[in-house]
Amino acid sequence: MKSSVIVFPGSNCDRDVAVALEKFHIKNQMVWHNESSLPKSDLVVLPGGFSYGDYLRTGSIASKSRIINDVIKHANEGGLVLGICNGFQILIETGLLPGVLLRNKKLRFISKDIFLKVNDFNNKFCLNYKKKNIIKLPIAHNEGNYFASNKILDNLENKNLIPFKYCDEKGNINKISNPNGSSNNIAAILNDKKNILGMMPHPERVIHPLLSGEDGSIMFESLTKLN
Amino acid sequence: MKITPEIIYNHGIKNDEYKKIINLMGKEPNLLELGIFSAMWNEHCSYKSSKKYLKTLPTKNKWVIQGPGENAGVVDIEDNDALVFKIESHNHPSFIEPYQGAATGVGGILRDVFTMGARPIAILNSIHFGYHNHPKTKNLLNGVVSGIGGYGNCMGIPTVGGEVKFSESYNENILVNAMAVGLVKKDKIFYSKAKGIDQSVVYVGSKTGRDGIHGASMASAEFDSNTEEKKPTVQVGDPFAEKLLLEACLELMKDDSIIAIQDMGAAGLTSSSVEMASKGNLGIEINLNKVPCREKKMTPYEMMLSESQERMLLILKSGKEDSAKNIFNKWGLDFSIIGKTTNSKNLVLNFNNKEAANIPLDALSTKAPIYDRKWKKSIVSKKIPPKEDYKSLNILECLKKILSTPNNSNKSWVWEQYDHTVMGDTVQKPGGDSAVVRIHGKNKGVAITVDSSSNYCLANPINGGKQVVCESWRNLISVGAHPIAITNCLNFGNPEKDQIMGQFVETIDGISQACTYLDFPVVSGNVSFYNETQNKSISPTPTIGGVGLIKNLDNMMSKNIKEIGSYLYVVGKTTGHLHQSEFFREIINMNEGPSPEINLFNEKNNGLSVQQLINNKLVNSVHDVSSGGILLALSEMCISGKIGAKIKIPENKISPHEYLFGEDQSRYIIEINEKNKNKVSNILKKNSIYFEIIGKTQKDSLDINKYLSINVEELNKLNSFWFKNYFAEN
Numbered sequence: 001m002k003s004s005v006i007v008f009p010g011s012n013c014d015r016d017v018a019v020a021l022e023k024f025h026i027k028n029q030m031v032w033h034n035e036s037s038l039p040k041s042d043l044v045v046l047p048g049g050f051s052y053g054d055y056l057r058t059g060s061i062a063s064k065s066r067i068i069n070d071v072i073k074h075a076n077e078g079g080l081v082l083g084i085c086n087g088f089q090i091l092i093e094t095g096l097l098p099g100v101l102l103r104n105k106k107l108r109f110i111s112k113d114i115f116l117k118v119n120d121f122n123n124k125f126c127l128n129y130k131k132k133n134i135i136k137l138p139i140a141h142n143e144g145n146y147f148a149s150n151k152i153l154d155n156l157e158n159k160n161l162i163p164f165k166y167c168d169e170k171g172n173i174n175k176i177s178n179p180n181g182s183s184n185n186i187a188a189i190l191n192d193k194k195n196i197l198g199m200m201p202h203p204e205r206v207i208h209p210l211l212s213g214e215d216g217s218i219m220f221e222s223l224t225k226l227n
Numbered sequence: 228m229k230i231t232p233e234i235i236y237n238h239g240i241k242n243d244e245y246k247k248i249i250n251l252m253g254k255e256p257n258l259l260e261l262g263i264f265s266a267m268w269n270e271h272c273s274y275k276s277s278k279k280y281l282k283t284l285p286t287k288n289k290w291v292i293q294g295p296g297e298n299a300g301v302v303d304i305e306d307n308d309a310l311v312f313k314i315e316s317h318n319h320p321s322f323i324e325p326y327q328g329a330a331t332g333v334g335g336i337l338r339d340v341f342t343m344g345a346r347p348i349a350i351l352n353s354i355h356f357g358y359h360n361h362p363k364t365k366n367l368l369n370g371v372v373s374g375i376g377g378y379g380n381c382m383g384i385p386t387v388g389g390e391v392k393f394s395e396s397y398n399e400n401i402l403v404n405a406m407a408v409g410l411v412k413k414d415k416i417f418y419s420k421a422k423g424i425d426q427s428v429v430y431v432g433s434k435t436g437r438d439g440i441h442g443a444s445m446a447s448a449e450f451d452s453n454t455e456e457k458k459p460t461v462q463v464g465d466p467f468a469e470k471l472l473l474e475a476c477l478e479l480m481k482d483d484s485i486i487a488i489q490d491m492g493a494a495g496l497t498s499s500s501v502e503m504a505s506k507g508n509l510g511i512e513i514n515l516n517k518v519p520c521r522e523k524k525m526t527p528y529e530m531m532l533s534e535s536q537e538r539m540l541l542i543l544k545s546g547k548e549d550s551a552k553n554i555f556n557k558w559g560l561d562f563s564i565i566g567k568t569t570n571s572k573n574l575v576l577n578f579n580n581k582e583a584a585n586i587p588l589d590a591l592s593t594k595a596p597i598y599d600r601k602w603k604k605s606i607v608s609k610k611i612p613p614k615e616d617y618k619s620l621n622i623l624e625c626l627k628k629i630l631s632t633p634n635n636s637n638k639s640w641v642w643e644q645y646d647h648t649v650m651g652d653t654v655q656k657p658g659g660d661s662a663v664v665r666i667h668g669k670n671k672g673v674a675i676t677v678d679s680s681s682n683y684c685l686a687n688p689i690n691g692g693k694q695v696v697c698e699s700w701r702n703l704i705s706v707g708a709h710p711i712a713i714t715n716c717l718n719f720g721n722p723e724k725d726q727i728m729g730q731f732v733e734t735i736d737g738i739s740q741a742c743t744y745l746d747f748p749v750v751s752g753n754v755s756f757y758n759e760t761q762n763k764s765i766s767p768t769p770t771i772g773g774v775g776l777i778k779n780l781d782n783m784m785s786k787n788i789k790e791i792g793s794y795l796y797v798v799g800k801t802t803g804h805l806h807q808s809e810f811f812r813e814i815i816n817m818n819e820g821p822s823p824e825i826n827l828f829n830e831k832n833n834g835l836s837v838q839q840l841i842n843n844k845l846v847n848s849v850h851d852v853s854s855g856g857i858l859l860a861l862s863e864m865c866i867s868g869k870i871g872a873k874i875k876i877p878e879n880k881i882s883p884h885e886y887l888f889g890e891d892q893s894r895y896i897i898e899i900n901e902k903n904k905n906k907v908s909n910i911l912k913k914n915s916i917y918f919e920i921i922g923k924t925q926k927d928s929l930d931i932n933k934y935l936s937i938n939v940e941e942l943n944k945l946n947s948f949w950f951k952n953y954f955a956e957n
Contacts, residue, residue: 009559010467012383016651048649050381053467106956109376111646112639140380140646202648210654210665210780 001026001226003043006071008033008062013048013084013204020204021045024220031067038070043080043223046071046087048140048202058101058143059089068094080124080223081196085141088188088198097189097198098156099148104141105181111140113212114179116187116201117167120160123194127222134171135215137201139179139187144200146182146189156189164188164199228258238265239448244596251590259528259576259584265441266494266532267501267591270756275596276722277754280735285748290711292413293750298339298490299409300750301416302712304776308666309413310673311345314353314406314716314772316755320461321403322450325370329354329403330378330464334536336407337382338490341473342539344417344480345409348650349664350379351677352389352405353716353770357398359633359953364393367401369954374464375405376644381466382473385653386645387662389677393633396681399450399760404716406677406772410666417480419489421507421542421568426486428500428511428566429548431475431555432538433468435496436521439534449721450760468537468560475558476539484547491538497531499540500566501574505592510571515578519561527576527583542568602728607687608819610806615815617805618882622858623935625814625888629855630862630945632813633953637866640950658867659785660705660851663777672783674708674775680854681766683822686807688730688767692737693825694892699773700745701851704834705895707784707841708775713742715752715771720764722756730767731756738769744827747773784841786850788868788898793847793924795872796907797857799833799894800917803885809855810888823892830893836914837895845903845910852894857921858887858931860896865929866943874922874931883934898924 003026007014014030021028029039033051038044052061062068068090075081075096083091091097104110113136118129129135148156156162164187168177178185180200188199203216235245238261248256248264256264270276286294292309293301299313317332333350340347354371357364368391379386384407439462479485487507489499496518504511515527521535543551548564555562569575574591576584629635642657654672655663661676678698684691696713703710715738720727742748758765777783805811806820840846848868852860865871876886899907911918930936 010381010470012381012470012649016649019651049383050467050470053381053465053470055467108373109380109644109646111380111648112643138648140649142380205648205651207651210783211648211651212656 001043001224002041003028003045004031004038004041005045005047006031006033006067008051008065010051010053011047011049013202017045017047017084017204020207020216020220023207024224026224033065033067035067038067038074041074041079043082044071044074046083046090048085048087051086051090059086059093062090063093072096075196078193078195082125083198084202084204085200088200089143091196091198096196097191098152099146101143102145102147103143104145109142110179113138114201115167115169115177116164117171117173118163119165120163122160123163123190124226125197125219125222126163127225128218132218134167136213137203137215138205139201141200144182145180146186148183153183157184159192161190162186163190163197164201230255230258230261238262239269240265244268247596251587251594257584259531260586262528262532263497263584263586263591266497268595272494272498273595274754276598276600276756277731278597279599280732283735284739285743286750288712288746288748291748291750295749295751298342298419300712300714301343302750302774303413304673307413309411309416310774311340311343311409311411312407312714312772312774313339313751314404314714314770315753316716316718317403317405318401318718318755318758321371322401324461325367326374327461327463329371329374331462331536332403332405333375333378334464334466334469335492336405337384337469338492340407340409341476342417342488342490343411344415345411346477347384347407347409348652349408349662349675350384350386350405351662351675351772353402353677353679355392355394355397355402355768357393357401358395359393361398371403372641372644378464378466380646382470383649385647385649387647387653387664388657388675390679391638391641394681396766399763400758400765402718402768404770406714408673408675408774415480417485417488419487419503419506421487421503421509423486424509424568424570426545426568427543427548427564428513428568429541429543430518430538430563430565431541432472432560433465433535434519434521434561435525435530435533436535437525437529437533438462440529440532449757462534462536464536471558471560472537472539475555475560479551479554484543484551485541486544487542489540491540493534495532495534501588501591503540503542504568504574505588510569510573510588511566512569512575513566515576515583517563517565519563527578600722600728601725602732603725605688605729605733607821610820613811613815613817617815618884620814622883622887623937625810626858626862626935627945629809629813629859630942631949633949635809635855635859636949637946654780654783655706655785660702661708663706663783665780670780672777672780674703674706674777676702676773677770678702679768679770681768682807684734684769685766686820686822688733689737690822690825692734692769693741694822695769695771696738696741696747697825697830697892698853699771700747700834703773703775704838705784705786705849705851707782708777709838710745710747710773710775712748712750713771713773715749715769717752717754718758718765718768718770719756720759727764734767734769741827745831782842784846784849786848786864786867788864788870788924789847791870791924791926792901794899794901794904794920795922795924796897796899797894797919797921798837798897798911798916799829800891801857801886801889801894802891803881803889804891805885805889808888808890823890825892832914833893833895833916836911836916837897840897840907840910845899845907847898847900849895849897852896854890856888856890857896862929862942864896865939866946869939871925871928871939872922873925876932877919877921
């Protein structure tokens, strides 16, 4: 398994996700935004952070960067793409995933551990969550309020393209357990082919028992299994 | 342009200081030169009122690599790792423009840390606001918190801890103190001392604009009724530019291109060039036409006094200019060779092929004025008994009230706006006694805490100074760390008043005594005077940033109760000191009287004994007893552990109110599993520690004799609603 983590000016979770990938023996390369082509990769990760300072609109400048053409090509050929936080915002801006990410409902940055219900195991990122389907991951964002038309939401729901929804400790998906106002408590979405995952929570930050759990590890284990 | 008395006054320069300038220059200065003197001689940059006393602080122990005098302090944490850290104030700008003031406070302190070659790994802060119902407070709190978060979050450096306090004393002068900690290899530390002549002086980072002109001078004067007019002196931050600058600097620092480096902070290009050259005992010559400017037609005066953010000054080794330039170009940053080092020992500024200024460097540094200001001893008030019969008050009602005050409430509303988990090494989050950050890739960690106690300092500056150092020490001990060193931010009123100067002198005395006794020296810091508006000063507020080492993270400790059926010990003696306590302040509205005494022998002995118990894995949880006394400490342990306790107050002569709310110092509550009880008691006895076993942990409820019984979930609710109510978010 080979991965590439794209580094944009202002990315700040690039190291964290590289550490996680390497911990699970995925051979990783860092790829600078200004490169014209991707090295051979099974997985491309768009990390969290503030690419291009979030100027204009989160993710929008990154979606026009030089490397992104190759990322889109990789995705269209069925290669795996994982966008975390700002990475999710970039995926939306490129059009690889539908909808928009608005500012959080309370108009404040939110950094806290939240619970997620895993709703779909039938994708390459979530295979191992069969063993644990209520998980705890941190979120840290200002624009994570997922919004889309009813048509898009129905498509996501009907085709099981919402692998993670915000819930409470017991798995109840409701308004109280929704930290940012996302439609249908959406924390992550997949494309129709399920090779592209965009998610607001940060699995790479919880990969050690000292770090409020290891629920993030399960995703990287799932990816490792693909070999 | 003729220098008039009005111009001199507007530069904050006193008449006798102006005479001294003429004397040192051998002529009258031109406007640019006067501006430079004003920037270097103001209180903020010159420490002219504080220097005499700062020199008395202990600054060395076996861990200290670099004490005060550099961009930040450096301590050794073994295995070739070192920590770089400092705390700094950004009070005046944050009051004028809370978001940008606080944001650039964070940006400034981060630059101080990465200037030395360290990657910042943690940010903390201490923020003080006026009375919560004061009309300005809500907006200031909201702006400051968003500003701190806005900068740190974008940088991708976790904000892991801090404190938020409210008091009328800060109604017109809020405090924003920001601390940063960085990690560096011991053999890759960079300093600001220039070496060698004819070396390139290089400007990197953002362009220079007309923002923040005279920022440092503004911070060296009291506020008056026209504070709003000072908005243009506040800098505007761009954390994205700083993130690029951080990565570019660290990339350049991988080899040995840099001779010296200094960030452009207060007094911008002026102080950075002056400091680097004068530390190296050299001269420096700058061509101002080479300075990258954001706006057209900027004058030399504006360029030298701008405090535009995210800029650095480097002195590069000859021949390394091109490779360095490539790195900064890659990150999209300006890189301009603006001058060279000389042997003239003067600061020479050229503009449009003419000499615009020429000042002997020692006039700006070593020969800057130092004052031995008049001071008087503070009057410590007697222990007058309160008028109200507090002993008849219902203890449960008192606890409920104290738990839900703005000062004692859970601060998650604040720290959930700060990304505290980025970098993947935050092993103890905000809300504990200290934050703990793992050293990347290793099983050791650094514990960090920021503390202040202005009420104690106002009542008795010497005791207060001692107390705040001890509090820091205790917070580090409580998470299983060995305390190493501190950084301090000394926030006071106008030092030209003998009473304020007295508070300063005596606080330093207290800090010095405690630091010396605990082998806990000061390695960096900053002084912020003139926190005063229309003759009303803030309470003396020394803020202490303490750093400790946890050699093995398996021994990390936390305050949450871990299991039902274990024993609770109070380590240290309780005599029931209620003057200056939260109880007197919040319940009977009494602010007079002395603060609690500190016995440094007991402080050290109790702390090291608790440390011994932790290192021998005999303790489940530890929490220091601070404001609010035993009852507040116990409540916090129960809330965070979601476990209750059944307590019986030991038989003694003091009242239950004194026992439960008294703020005697040097105490801890520790939770001990039954199997370790004898061992623990024996160790404490052997170390001559006074301790009491006050009860056992139990399911769900906190019960104390017949005085109170309350569900832990209820305690949690009382402790958690204040901020949400205040911002009407329910």
